[in-house]
Amino acid sequence: MRSNSLRQPLRLNIEPSPRNPELPISKVSHCSAGTTPGYRPAIIICSVLCLYDFDSDGPDLLPFRKSEILEVVKQEKTGWWAAMRKNGDVVGWIPAAYVIPLAKDMAERLRRVCEESRIYEYEAENLYNPAPVSQLHEPGVFSSSIHRRRPEDRRRASSPLLPSHHAPQQPQYGPHPCETLNHNSLAPPPQPIGPQPPPSPSAPMPQPPLQSAPLNGYPSLLPTDEVEYRPRAGLLSSRSLRRHQMTLDDNTTLSELSMVLGPTDTRGTDRIASPDIACSSEVISKHSHSSKVRHRNESHDTRFPNSSFQLVGNIPRYLRSTHSDQLALDCDGNVRSGTLVAMIEKLTTESVAQDLSIPFSTMFLATFRTITTPDILFELLVERFRMSPPKNLSPANVEDWKSRYLLPTQKRVLDLFIAWLEQHQLLEEEPHIARRLTDFLLSSVTPVFPGEASDILHKIEQLTFSVPHGTTLLVSPRKPRKSKAHKNDLLKMDYIDVAEQLALLEFQLYARVSSQECLAYAKTQTGNEVAKLNAFCSTHDKVGAWVKSSILSNGMLAKRADTIDFWIKVAEKSRQLNNIASMSAIIIALSSVVITQLHFTWAYVGRKSHLDVLLRFNDPSGGFAGYRNLLQTIEGPCVPFVGMFLADIVRIREQFSDSPGRFCFLQRQRWYETVSTMLKYQKHPYDIPFSQPTSTFIQNHLEEGSSKEQTWFWKTSQQVQRLELAHADIRKGLEAAGF
Template sequence: MDVREQSTESTPNTPLSGDVKPHFTGTGTGSRSLESSSKDWECYLSKDDRLVSSQACGKPPSRSRTEIEILGVIDDGSAYTTSRPIAETKPWYLHADYEEGKDIIIDSDGTVCIFPSSLSVRAGSVTALVEYLTSHEVTDTRFTASFLMTFKSFSDIDTVVGLLIERFWIKSPDGLSNEEWEEWKTMKQHIIRTRVLMVFETIIVDDDVLEERDMHVVDRLTEFVQDDEVQNLEAGQHLLAQIESAQNRGIARTTTISYDPQPPPIVPCPKEKPKLLEFDPLEVARQLTIIECELFLKIKYLTMEWSRESASGPSNTISAVIQTSNKIAHWVADAVLEKEGARKRGLVVKYFITVADRCRELHNFSSMVAIVSGLNAPPVRRLKRTWDEISQKYAGILSTCEVTIDSGRNFSNYRQLLQSVTPPCVPFIGVYLTTLTSIQNEEPHTISGSLVNFRKCAKVAEVIQEAKKWQSKPFNFARVEPIADHLHERLHKFNDVPNVSDAFWKRSLEREPGEHPPARDWLPARPLASLFQRTVNRPPGIALNVVVSEHVETLSSQLL
């Protein structure tokens, strides 16, 4: 019987012949951003058939040769991409299934490039992108990461899972000799199948791929993985174990435990109704950080914001972050304006400047921005007698916070600062939303007819990857009930309050009437949309260097 008519059995766990020693070019991934920092990996086979890097920081990888060839992963967290074989040197039956230039557009230099300095895949049909994802020719781990983070923006989980299952059952072309069929089976089918299973495993174990509404695909994968041909592969056995684990745990996110020691809380003196200024500013900053960190950890890395199904509005988690920022800004303005005397208002302003600075020191940039936004709200900024109470010391502290989030040069000060920050951190989400909005508006969804613009997806993935690293480690602060209760009461005071800005403006004119002409044009419709908006009558001696970018204004008008 012709070997092509035999049932397709799994091949040994060696997709490449023993004398093949590929050269890999790698770049670190892990929790770092997608900025490229390439290095060469000279790889060779050890006696136990494991791929070893001579430059792997003195530590040989523990993964099997097949896993490394399939995944492009080295134990220290690095990844590699392989050069694509020149088509003319390969047998026709080992060519890619997609037609390059028609189904998929890849950089024309013949090399799979490292993101983001040079993107390998520019565009492709969904089918071709899935084929490239599981290619037997190349291992492009940056493409894999970008695809899994963004595929819901151009497809859906059922379509992708269906294409992957279809990809697993790839059939050999007609007209092969027995020797050619064996080569096709080893050099193409086995590698593709193993990569399909590895992608499925990533989909199952990654907390940010499957949502509650996607869990039906787990049943579909359970049926698929129980096939004998799947179970004959080691990767198939791993996948079955992960599916069973996923079915037991549901879609609950993996809890990340902070290993930083918990600082002793600063508890205020027992009092039935403590006042704001009696709370230590550092502890207030910590309690705000607990609130903001909890909200930020719930965000699914912004991907749902840009999916086709949620294009009509922001996700609940992102809306919660934005609304909390607005509430903090309202709270600050309200606390200042409720004091009748200029001196008392000045004390409150100085207090909030200190809290904002403590948030900055804790790397809670979200609360810092919200507090400074409240202080710079026009109803507060126009109070000249109040700001006369602010010394140059406090003006300098406020200026430091403002410069930190200066929107000039695409928030370059803030971005540079983040490079020196290690988790835990609560970033200012507005920078990420601004960047994503810019990508969304400036890049077309499709190019060359109906091909998915994957360059756009890779840019989105780069932003998501940057935000994702701040979710790797939460803060470890103790809840201080008196302060937490005070914040809960004051922040929820502004739930569904209509025309709160009008009320602030009216009260501002009552506190210091007639000293400045009415300036209703300054009054923002939404605090987030006017972060650090420059006002005409800002008190002299206190420079406001930060003006919200047009992208944030546009974003806020879309989201709120």
């Protein structure tokens, strides 16, 4: 239990002590309007971001969770820091190895971000903001200027994320930073009044985990090999490292060194420093995510087919990407956001051999209609194919640009058109683009790539006369089942026949749904844009209405119970056929209030325990985790329950948003993953023979059930319930009379 003394406002006396002149001077904020007269908050040295969870029962320690932001009020050489939460009144000790200091503007920015995304946001913010040289070698120093350092200071060179207590301690010079707040005043500095930290703990310093746990199921953006961030005696304290010093005397050297620490230009390091210092720079560059992200494309670019790794410094300027600064990438090189022009440039320069699970081009072509129109995309691709060389190039450089930049880009543009045709229904969604594409191939592509142009024209002709996607119903070679003479009586039907024809009907509607309709559903749930999707979803409601009306329309208790048993068997067969949509509609109808309140009917139902097993899938907890886990085990024909996927699509729209001039591609990536999972079973039709009599019977009853108002179901259920109670009273009377 935490000591009560920690919760009482006590006076915090900070004695002057020697300090390093490079440490920044913390400013004391003015008292807020709600502060009592004479009260001054404790001096905040810096804010820190917590990288790990820290749990402790010690009365003097401050437990915290990963991604919290704390305010440090005191630092000890032992590695224990006194910290508190913002506007809090409890001060406790935290291990410095578990946190990373933040600049003031970065701390304010991260406070506005949801807690689970702060570490990712911090890494993303630092992708294109390499730390100053002083920060790279002086952990805990937040000054942006580069100072001439003492030789003993240079020996503390370490990783940007290395906590300061891991490095050898250096002597402190000058007064404590808190003492210099009023250095121009003759009066002593004001003593802050606030929570006082307890005595420094004597417990050994805990070590953080070797790897940060992933958040939200995605890999952590923190270094996965953090153990190498800790200094090793053989690296930072070796005699060779102390023997050579890196002197930063002029702006030219500083500029060149900053360029070296960004890309992995080891030869540039050798020109400035000794071999040992170069080795130290290599260690820093190895863990630099910004250099990994910025130059991933150049490393595996199609413009350099004979090179497995291409240094940016060796790429001529006229061969480099011109809009790469308009893209925000994560540590794996995946696009998080960017402008349309920059995305088109990446599309036409991306190597097909990139080590990505899903290519950027595939996700872009599947979701580009949420960013731009097909006509604008077509014009931008044609513009990339017809681009002119940069100005002021020599004839030799122009030829080099054509062979190493223009031709690979043109081939990539043609690959994109083929992918658009074959995988993303260009002819079905945008038939007018196909005509423009044909003219472009004949006028511009044929003179340069006659073979490729001929192949694409043949592909257009082949797709033009093919059967449109999702409109066919395959005829099974199996003979249809012999239907019983049902005379419009459901109980005389074969439940297997009903389940199979329901699966065929549902799959036919499911196969017509396009990915564009699913993406459009994020903005509108009605209209022609989502007509086929709504037609499929409405079948779920129609099946449920048919189930309820078939039960309530029976006047006899025994028939109502038999009808419930019949639908439970249909639901079980639908589960075996992986028709999850129909199974869901049936069990939801059977568990509705208008059916469950018929207690006397359920007393005669023999398969109620089978229904309870199926209802476990319909548990909405965990975003319908039961359905999701079930779908992961299905490989063959299937009609999924899409309600949870549509909810995911709307939730993604609310979670991410575009900024002016830039599009959040991470949002499109999540949409692509959701829609792909939702529609992946369209390629696997059922091998079930079509039965016209049974199919007609099903469609007629679906329309009949859907024509009833919701009030009809409630009123009819009330009437049936009263009849059951009346019959129960009569039965009790007869039993009492001896019958």
